[in-house]
Amino acid sequence: MKNIIQCVLFSSAMVASAVAQAHSTWLLPSDTSKGNKGGWVAFDLTSSEEFFTFNGGAPKLGPIQVIAPDANTTEVQNIFEGKVRNSFEVEMTQQGTYKVFNTNSGLTARWETADGKRGFWPPRGAKADPAELATAVPKDAKNLEVTQASRRVETFVTVGAPTRESLKPTNQGLELVPVTHPNDLAASEASEFIFLMDGKPAVGAKIEVVEGGSRYRLSPAEQNYETDKNGRVKIQWKKTGMYWLGASYKDNKAAKPATGRSGSYSATFEVLAE
Amino acid sequence: MLKKITLACALLLSPLTYAAGLQISVEIPKLNVTEYHTPYTAVWLESTAEGDKKFTKTLAVWYADKKREGGGEKWLKDLRQWWRRDGRNLTFPVDGVSGATKLAGVHQLSFTQGAAPLGTLPKGDYVLFVEVAREGGGREVVRVPFTWPVEKPTSFKESGSAEVGAVTLDLNP
Numbered sequence: 001m002k003n004i005i006q007c008v009l010f011s012s013a014m015v016a017s018a019v020a021q022a023h024s025t026w027l028l029p030s031d032t033s034k035g036n037k038g039g040w041v042a043f044d045l046t047s048s049e050e051f052f053t054f055n056g057g058a059p060k061l062g063p064i065q066v067i068a069p070d071a072n073t074t075e076v077q078n079i080f081e082g083k084v085r086n087s088f089e090v091e092m093t094q095q096g097t098y099k100v101f102n103t104n105s106g107l108t109a110r111w112e113t114a115d116g117k118r119g120f121w122p123p124r125g126a127k128a129d130p131a132e133l134a135t136a137v138p139k140d141a142k143n144l145e146v147t148q149a150s151r152r153v154e155t156f157v158t159v160g161a162p163t164r165e166s167l168k169p170t171n172q173g174l175e176l177v178p179v180t181h182p183n184d185l186a187a188s189e190a191s192e193f194i195f196l197m198d199g200k201p202a203v204g205a206k207i208e209v210v211e212g213g214s215r216y217r218l219s220p221a222e223q224n225y226e227t228d229k230n231g232r233v234k235i236q237w238k239k240t241g242m243y244w245l246g247a248s249y250k251d252n253k254a255a256k257p258a259t260g261r262s263g264s265y266s267a268t269f270e271v272l273a274e
Numbered sequence: 275m276l277k278k279i280t281l282a283c284a285l286l287l288s289p290l291t292y293a294a295g296l297q298i299s300v301e302i303p304k305l306n307v308t309e310y311h312t313p314y315t316a317v318w319l320e321s322t323a324e325g326d327k328k329f330t331k332t333l334a335v336w337y338a339d340k341k342r343e344g345g346g347e348k349w350l351k352d353l354r355q356w357w358r359r360d361g362r363n364l365t366f367p368v369d370g371v372s373g374a375t376k377l378a379g380v381h382q383l384s385f386t387q388g389a390a391p392l393g394t395l396p397k398g399d400y401v402l403f404v405e406v407a408r409e410g411g412g413r414e415v416v417r418v419p420f421t422w423p424v425e426k427p428t429s430f431k432e433s434g435s436a437e438v439g440a441v442t443l444d445l446n447p
Contacts, residue, residue, distance in 0.1 A: 033357070035348035036366065161362040184358070273355045273415075 023047035023056045025266055026244050027100065027155045032183055032270040038092045038159040043100060045153065046085040051212045051244045052268075054084045061086040062102050067166040069096025069159070096163030097183060101154035105173055107133060107258060108149055111141035133257065148258035150174060155268040158183035171199030174249050174263025179232075185271045187240045194231045197249050197263055201231030205249040205263075209235055212242035237271040244268055294387035294423065294446055298333070300404055301439025304378040305411070312375035313408035313437060314338075314349060316356035317383065322399045322419075329398075330360045333391060334383055335372040352407040355415055380440075387423075395422050406437040414438045423447060 030042040045064070048056030061081045066074040078089040092098055107130055110120040121136040122128035137144060150173030162181040169175045176182075180191035195202040207225040214220050227233045237243065247265040254261045302313060315336040321329040335353075338346025347366050351357045366372055371391050385392040399421050407413040414437035418430050422445070430443040 033351050033362075035351045036362070037344055037348050039348065158362075186358070272358060 023049055024051075024244065024246055025059060025151075025153050026052060026268055027102065027153045027266075028052050028242070028268050029100070029155050029157050032155075032157050033272075034092060034157065034159045036095065036160040038094070040089055040091050041157050042087065042089050043155070044085045044087050045102065050214045051210050052242060053215050056084075058082055058084055058086045062104055064088060064100065064102050066090055067099040067101075068092075069094045069098065069163050069166055071165045071168070074098070090157075092157060092159050095160040097156055097158045097166050097181070099154060099156055099166045101152060103150070103152040103154075103173060105148065105150035106130075107146060109133060109137060109144065109146045111137060111144040113138060114140040114142070145260060146254075146258045147260045147262050148254045149262045149264075151264045153266050156182040169196050169199065171196065173198065174202060174205070174247060174265040176245075176247070176265060176267060182267070182269055185237060185269055186274045187237050187271055188274055189237070191235045191237065193233055193235070195227050195233065195247055195249070195265070196231060197251070197261065201229070202227055202247075202249045202263070203229055203231060205231070205233075205247050207233050207235075208246045210244045210246075211238070212244065240271050240273055242268060242270050295389075295392065296383075296385045296402075297442075297444040297446070298383040298385070298402065298404075299380050299440070299442045300383065301380045301441070302376055302378045302406070303434075303437070303439040305408075307411065309410055311409040311411070312336075312377060313406045313411070314353055314375065316353045316361065316403070316405045318356055318360060318403050318405075319395075320359065320401050320403065321396075322401060329396070331392065331395075332356070332360045332364065332368070332371055333385060335361070335366075335368065336375045337366075337372065339367055339372060339374050349407075349409065352409075352413065353405050354407070354413065356403065356405045397423060402441075402443050404434075404438055404441045406434070408437055412437050416441045418443045420445060 025047040028044045046054060046056060046058045048054065064076045066076060068074040074090060076088045076090055080087040090100065106128055110118065113119050119141065121133065152173055152175065162183050167178055169177050175196045177194040177196055179193060185191050195205045205227040207227065209223040210220055225233045225235065245267045249263040250260065252260045298317060300317065316332065317334040318330060318332045337350055350361055353361060388394050402418040402420065403415060405415045414434045416432050416434045416438045418432045418441060420430060420443060424445045424447050426447060428445045431440060433440045
C-alpha cells in the first residue's frame, strides 16, 4: 500500500513538472534496430526545446519500464540521473521488438475562490496526495476543474525482425497503437497509427512531428496532424532520420472526482531508407 | 594437377553459361583511404509487384563471417535497405548465400533458374539490388531493373559512384 501511495505522489509531481516546463520530453535510444544477436542499447531521457540536444533540464527519473518481445518486463541497468539528462542501458537478448517507456498519471485541480482569485492544487512543486484534494479545495470554490492527467514517453527497439507482442495497449491514458510497426518506418512511405485514450479511440488528438537536428535548421519544420473519428493518423515522413512525435488529447469524459481527462504522449522513431 | 582442376572447373562451369538464369558481376572499387575495411555487400532481387505478389530474394551476402561468436553478424543491419527488406528475417550463415567479405575487384555470381538459391523465378518485372556498406566509409545502393524471362541473352549495366563500381546483369533465356 505504501508503495502505491508513493507511486501516486511521485506521479503527480511528474505531471505538474511536465506542465510547468514548456519543453518537450523525449526518450532517445542509441539504436532502434539491432542485429540478430542483440546487445546493449543506451537511452537518454530529458526535455528540451530542440530535438535531440541536451540543453534543457532532466525531469526526475520515474520508473522506466521495458516490455520485452515475449511481453514480460526486462530490467533497466546502469541508471544515471543528471541535471541535463537521465540515462540508462538495457541488454536486449530476445529476438523481436522491445518497448521502453515511462508513464504516470495523477489528479490536478484549479478553481476560482469566492473573492475571484485563482487557486490550484497541488501547489507548484509540491507532491499531490489525492486524499488531500477534498480539503485543499475551498467549499465556496467556483468553476472547479479537476483533471485526470496522464503522461507517457516511449520508444521502440527491435532485435532482428519486428514483432508485436510488446506493443499491446494497457488501455490507460493516451497510447499509440501501431498499424505500421514503429521499427519499420521508411522515408517516402506513409505510416499509420491509432491513438487510444483509456482504451477508446482518441478522436481529434493533436499530433506534432519534428525531425531531429532542429538546431541546424532555420525553422523547426514541424508537421501537424489530427486523429480522425477512429483515432487514426497517417504520418508522411519526408526523409530518413530520428523523429519526435508528440500527441495531446483532452475531453470531459472523466470519472469522478475528475471533471476532465488530459493525455500527453511522446515517442522517438527512426525513419530509415525505403 | 592444377591443369586438371582448371579443366574440371571449366567443364563444371560451362553448362551454367548456357542455362537459363542470371550472371551478375559486382565491382568492389579500390579506395585510397587510410583505414580500409572490406565492405559488407548484399545482392538481392525484388519484384516490382505490390502487396502479396511482392517478392524478395537474397542472392548473396558478404560479411565478416569468421569473427568469433558471430561478431560480424551484428553489423549486417548496416546494409540498411536489405536489412529491412529481407536480412532481418534470415538466420546466418545462409547456405549458398552468405560468405566472407571480398577484396577490391570484379566478382562474378551465377544463378540458374530452378536451382538454389534463386529457385524458379516467376515471370514478372524485377529490380536487382546491390548494396554495399563499409565500416568507417559510406553506403551505396545500385539498382538494375529487368523483366524475366528473356527471349535472347540480354545485358544490363549500372554503376555506383563511390562504394559500388560497375554492376552488370546478364540474363540467359
